[in-house]
Amino acid sequence: MSKTVLILPGDGIGPEVMAQVRRLLDRIGGFNIEEGLVGGASYDAHGTPLTDDTMAAALKADAVLLGAVGGPKWESLPFADKPERGLLRLRKDMELFANLRPALVFDALAQASTLKTDLVRGLDLMIVRELTGGVYFGEPRGIEDLPNGERRGINTQVYTTSEIVRVARVAFDLARKRDGRVCSVEKANVMESGLLWREEVQTLRDAEYTDVQLSHMYADNCAMQLVRQPKQFDVIVTDNLFGDLLSDCAAMLTGSLGMLPSASLGAADASGARKALYEPVHGSAPDIAGQDKANPMACILSASMMLRYSFDMAAEADLIDAACQDVLNAGIRTGDIVEAGMTPVGTVAMGDAVLAAM
Amino acid sequence: MSKTVLILPGDGIGPEVMAQVRRLLDRIGGFNIEEGLVGGASYDAHGTPLTDDTMAAALKADAVLLGAVGGPKWESLPFADKPERGLLRLRKDMELFANLRPALVFDALAQASTLKTDLVRGLDLMIVRELTGGVYFGEPRGIEDLPNGERRGINTQVYTTSEIVRVARVAFDLARKRDGRVCSVEKANVMESGLLWREEVQTLRDAEYTDVQLSHMYADNCAMQLVRQPKQFDVIVTDNLFGDLLSDCAAMLTGSLGMLPSASLGAADASGARKALYEPVHGSAPDIAGQDKANPMACILSASMMLRYSFDMAAEADLIDAACQDVLNAGIRTGDIVEAGMTPVGTVAMGDAVLAAM
Ligand SMILES: CC(C)[C@H](C(=O)O)[C@@H](O)C(=O)O
Ligand SMILES: CC(C)[C@H](C(=O)O)[C@@H](O)C(=O)O
Numbered sequence: 001m002s003k004t005v006l007i008l009p010g011d012g013i014g015p016e017v018m019a020q021v022r023r024l025l026d027r028i029g030g031f032n033i034e035e036g037l038v039g040g041a042s043y044d045a046h047g048t049p050l051t052d053d054t055m056a057a058a059l060k061a062d063a064v065l066l067g068a069v070g071g072p073k074w075e076s077l078p079f080a081d082k083p084e085r086g087l088l089r090l091r092k093d094m095e096l097f098a099n100l101r102p103a104l105v106f107d108a109l110a111q112a113s114t115l116k117t118d119l120v121r122g123l124d125l126m127i128v129r130e131l132t133g134g135v136y137f138g139e140p141r142g143i144e145d146l147p148n149g150e151r152r153g154i155n156t157q158v159y160t161t162s163e164i165v166r167v168a169r170v171a172f173d174l175a176r177k178r179d180g181r182v183c184s185v186e187k188a189n190v191m192e193s194g195l196l197w198r199e200e201v202q203t204l205r206d207a208e209y210t211d212v213q214l215s216h217m218y219a220d221n222c223a224m225q226l227v228r229q230p231k232q233f234d235v236i237v238t239d240n241l242f243g244d245l246l247s248d249c250a251a252m253l254t255g256s257l258g259m260l261p262s263a264s265l266g267a268a269d270a271s272g273a274r275k276a277l278y279e280p281v282h283g284s285a286p287d288i289a290g291q292d293k294a295n296p297m298a299c300i301l302s303a304s305m306m307l308r309y310s311f312d313m314a315a316e317a318d319l320i321d322a323a324c325q326d327v328l329n330a331g332i333r334t335g336d337i338v339e340a341g342m343t344p345v346g347t348v349a350m351g352d353a354v355l356a357a358m
Numbered sequence: 359m360s361k362t363v364l365i366l367p368g369d370g371i372g373p374e375v376m377a378q379v380r381r382l383l384d385r386i387g388g389f390n391i392e393e394g395l396v397g398g399a400s401y402d403a404h405g406t407p408l409t410d411d412t413m414a415a416a417l418k419a420d421a422v423l424l425g426a427v428g429g430p431k432w433e434s435l436p437f438a439d440k441p442e443r444g445l446l447r448l449r450k451d452m453e454l455f456a457n458l459r460p461a462l463v464f465d466a467l468a469q470a471s472t473l474k475t476d477l478v479r480g481l482d483l484m485i486v487r488e489l490t491g492g493v494y495f496g497e498p499r500g501i502e503d504l505p506n507g508e509r510r511g512i513n514t515q516v517y518t519t520s521e522i523v524r525v526a527r528v529a530f531d532l533a534r535k536r537d538g539r540v541c542s543v544e545k546a547n548v549m550e551s552g553l554l555w556r557e558e559v560q561t562l563r564d565a566e567y568t569d570v571q572l573s574h575m576y577a578d579n580c581a582m583q584l585v586r587q588p589k590q591f592d593v594i595v596t597d598n599l600f601g602d603l604l605s606d607c608a609a610m611l612t613g614s615l616g617m618l619p620s621a622s623l624g625a626a627d628a629s630g631a632r633k634a635l636y637e638p639v640h641g642s643a644p645d646i647a648g649q650d651k652a653n654p655m656a657c658i659l660s661a662s663m664m665l666r667y668s669f670d671m672a673a674e675a676d677l678i679d680a681a682c683q684d685v686l687n688a689g690i691r692t693g694d695i696v697e698a699g700m701t702p703v704g705t706v707a708m709g710d711a712v713l714a715a716m
Contacts, residue, residue, distance in 0.1 A: 136549075224606045
């Protein structure tokens with residue numbers, strides 16, 4: 001039975017890095033690949049950051065692979081037309097509530113971190129970010145005119161028990177396959193929604209995951225601890241907004257943003273299959289778009305995550321991961337991860353190298 | 359005319375570090391010093407994290423000096439009794455809307471950073487955090503029971519034009535005395551309140567501060583850029599919640615949290631005087647409380663900020679700042695900033711050293 005993958009390259013460097021993934025999937029073979037537009041690219045073609053047709057295709061696909069969305073070209077568009085709304089609609093309509101963002105330091109790249117090498121060598125932490133709730137989607141929201149001539153902007157941070165429990169469960173399950181430790185992050189000292197978060201995560205742990213070690217941390221402290229001693233963490237679980245900041249901070253600690261994949265997962269259906277979207281952690285990097293400079297590895301490793309989690313193709317995923325390692329160890333590097341004495345290669349040459357190493 | 363200073367040592371290491379400040383203010387002389395309780399200390403004595411009497415004293419004082427609040431002892435108290443509510447009430451009732459958090463790397467301490475030394479040597483950035491609005495105070499808020507047996511936690515992120523403009527003004531005024539650059543931080547791509555923030559800051563700049571260079575950045579990117587290249591920033595202005603995380607991240611970059619003061623300012627009255635509260639950036643550090651280990655410098659430098667900004671005593675403030683520099687250069691260090699080959703000194707000995715250096 002052939003597996004349908006919907007590829008949404010998106011904006012900026014998205015199409016370039018995705019082209020390398022495409023070559024790789026063609027090599028492996030056996031996929032039914034569809035392509036669509038999202039973000040600014042979709043807005044330019046259809047006047048909306050995601051068409052209903054593409055949304056329907058995403059819901060039907062066995063997995064979605066996304067490049068990146070956004071760029072200065074579309075920054076002054078009305079709120080509902082912004083490229084980001086396309087990505088947010090995908091997350092919401094596919095109910096992708098759990099966003100897995102590994103922050104992993106590749107041995108060959110430990111020196112690329114802005115942190116002292118000892119503090120990051122061997123770093124392997126996983127941030128589980130809630131992705132369909134909180135202030136990203138809460139109502140009421142908007143900008144209103146006040147009688148005194150001022151304006152007022154409103155967003156609502158809201159979480160229910162079940163929204164918290166289902167994402168916490170993903171974190172606990174992951175911890176069991178890792179070092180068995182979860183750190184739950186909120187601002188329970190200031191926000192009631194954070195207090196509820198803390199209580200529900202603790203209740204779930206005490207009821208079903210007594211073998212997992214659970215700690216709680218305020219989000220501001222977590223931002224500090226990531227910089228102070230990132231290796232103290234195993235799995236971090238947090239809400240949509242804190243997860244946005246903290247996972248980017250953690251990603252940057254590795255010094256190689258261009259290497260980091262992510263997975264966004266929905267609930268498992270009766271057959272055990274989950275809706276899933278895979279995307280690199282890096283953004284659309286408009287400053288280097290179209291110049292054959294972008295590092296395709298994060299997108300390639302996102303495809304590898306897809307093979308592993310959505311298609312049970314661990315052997316092929318291992319092959320890709322090993323090929324990426326080999327290429328790094330051979331000193332083949334794009335500009336973002338190049339070291340003194342090496343000559344940087346372009347996006348296509350990096351794709352060549354990974355394919356050759358396989 | 360004698361200046362009334364209300365000292366609120368608070369919890370954890372608060373009383374210890376404040377004791378050193380007290381010695382210093384006594385040495386300078388001419389202050390009418392009052393003391394009060396806040397946070398867990400106030401809860402233990404009076405059943406509330408801030409009494410009305412102490413609140414009244416804070417409103418009457420010419421300046422407030424605060425140590426730190428909070429600790430595990432009070433973490434399971436009901437929301438309204440938590441130590442943090444005392445601090446939040448002070449900020450709100452004194453209308454301290456602008457929180458100035460410098461992230462400064464002292465030459466003698468550049469190596470203490472977890473970042474590579476080159477990236478932080480000479481770092482001098484200022485985060486201006488909105489402090490009386492946003493999700494910290496927005497209504498509706500709370501935890502409610504749903505008919506289906508679940509609970510729902512709600513907080514509201516809300517900003518009006520005037521709330522944004524008054525704190526942006528503080529940032530622009532500061533930038534004029536520094537490097538003339540302001541970076542405004544929000545999530546305008548996801549939150550309407552952030553979009554309003556961006557628009558109002560830009561409008562103010564175009565109307566009154568065309569000599570200041572203004573850029574805008576998404577909060578997740580800012581968390582990355584702080585770790586990637588912190589010296590790119592001059593002044594950052596952001597909302598209450600983002601400011602909480604980003605200023606702690608920036609503070610940790612310096613590697614010497616125990617060195618960083620902060621000021622929280624209200625509007626200027628007819629005479630030009632502002633309500634003001636000064637406090638170290640570090641927290642109550644319960645793990646080392648009562649052990650004569652805490653670094654009193656952040657609290658001492660907070661007092662120096664008070665002299666400079668509230669009392670126009672620049673000469674005395676310079677004297678304190680120089681004394682702290684001298685002590686550092688002489689290699690006298692508390693445990694948090696000690697380097698290989700030095701013997702750490704305690705809180706009191708550090709106070710002795712600063713007094714001696716003056
Ligand atoms: C593009 C944007 C909407 C998105 C977010 O804020 O979630 C991005 O920053 C991310 O982290 O995936
Ligand atoms: C203690 C707490 C309420 C406070 C905050 O969240 O504002 C603290 O983290 C700070 O940054 O001053």
